[in-house]
Amino acid sequence: MKPEEGFATRKTLERRVASLNIDPYNRPLACSQCGGVMVFVGVGEYHCEKCGHADYDDYGKVRNYIEKHAGATAAEVEMNTGVSQRSIRNLLKDERIEISQESAAFLRCEICGAQLRSGRFCMKCITENNRRIEAQQRSMKNANKNLSGVSTSRADSQDGAKRFSRS
Ligand SMILES: [Zn+2]
Ligand SMILES: [Zn+2]
Numbered sequence: 001m002k003p004e005e006g007f008a009t010r011k012t013l014e015r016r017v018a019s020l021n022i023d024p025y026n027r028p029l030a031c032s033q034c035g036g037v038m039v040f041v042g043v044g045e046y047h048c049e050k051c052g053h054a055d056y057d058d059y060g061k062v063r064n065y066i067e068k069h070a071g072a073t074a075a076e077v078e079m080n081t082g083v084s085q086r087s088i089r090n091l092l093k094d095e096r097i098e099i100s101q102e103s104a105a106f107l108r109c110e111i112c113g114a115q116l117r118s119g120r121f122c123m124k125c126i127t128e129n130n131r132r133i134e135a136q137q138r139s140m141k142n143a144n145k146n147l148s149g150v151s152t153s154r155a156d157s158q159d160g161a162k163r164f165s166r167s
Contacts, residue, residue: 025091027057027130029137037137040130042123058083059091 028038028046036050044060047053056064061081066072074085083091108115109122116122121129 025058025060025087027133028055029133031055037134037141039134040127058087062088062091 025044027040030036031038031048031051031053032055033053034048034051036048036053038046038055039049041047044057044063046055046057046060048055058081062077062083065077065081069076069080072080074088077083077088078085107117107119109125110120111125112122114122114124
């Protein structure tokens with residue numbers, strides 16, 4: 001495998017992830033303790049990069065609760081996690097349905113096409129999506145810090161260009 005091949009694949013992947021708006025299940029963006037950026041560590045869990053505070057998105061909350069309270073009803077999970085029953089049903093539909101090994105090729109990641117046994121996206125693309133959100137959070141924090149009256153609005157030059165290209 002040539003090294004530039006891997007690089008190209010990664011670039012394509014980043015673009016695809018950015019073009020798709022993956023629902024991150026209400027992931028925590030800023031640390032509730034110190035306001036730092038929450039970094040995805042896996043299966044619905046996030047750690048603050050500053051103070052290490054752990055937090056969970058809807059999937060993490062539901063998963064943790066079900067692990068500790070086997071056989072809990074959707075109503076109980078909703079009451080104790082604050083995640084709506086409708087979201088819980090969607091989570092279960094997305095993540096808990098596993099298909100047999102023989103028919104694994106039936107499910108593919110909607111971004112990169114990798115074979116999946118459950119869900120809509122592979123772990124690589126989910127991680128990529130979370131990294132992108134974290135980068136956005138960081139640049140937002142930096143933009144707030146450097147607020148110095150610089151306008152960030154971009155003039156739309158497309159209309160003008162179109163008008164002039166007409167002959
Ligand atoms: Zn923190
Ligand atoms: Zn993928």
